Amino acid sequence: MVKLTKAKTFQAYLDSCHRRYSCVHCRAHLANHDDLISKSFQGSQGRAYLFNSVxxxxxxxxxxxxxxxxxxxxxxxxxxxxxxxxxxxYCHPIRPRFILQHDSESKNTARGIKHCVQL
Known part of the structure; x- marks a missing residue:
């Protein structure tokens, strides 16, 4: 009998910036603060941020x-x-952009790792 196991995905680690944004559930790195374009977006769950890359x-x-x-x-x-x-x-802009929704329940941490939650 052969057991099928799910291979672990390698995660990118962002160490080039002192402030990062990460998943509120598993803390996987998502974006550097330097890639933040705007905080003036609104999602269905509240505030959302626009990033150059994630x-x-x-x-x-x-x-x-x-x-x-x-x-x-x-x-x-x-x-x-x-x-x-x-x-x-956004799928068809001139340059791709990404929106990460802000989690109003998460607390700021000393490292600036916060934000990002479901749509």
Whole structure:
């Protein structure tokens, strides 16, 4: 009998910045503070942040969704470690951008690791 096991995914570790954003559930690194573009986005669960790039996330299927700024082609993004939905990705912009929703229940830590929760 053969046992099938799930292979562990290698995670990117962000050490080039003193402030990072991570998954609130498993603490996997998601983005450096230097990649933060804007904090003035609004998601279905509250405040959301716009990033230039993120790591350790998977992407769901693209779909058209009516957002506050109109109809956009977006795909949900999730933590590759714990599979928690984190936000969404714009699919057809000139430069790809990522939205991570802010978790209002999480506490700030000395290392700046906070934020990011489900859509």
């Amino acid at each position: 790591v350790n996330v998977g992407c769901g299927p693209a779909e058209e969704r009516l957002l506050l700024t109109g109809l956009h082609a977006v795909a949900d993004i999730y933590c590759e470690n714990c599979h928690t939905t984190l936000g969404w990705k």
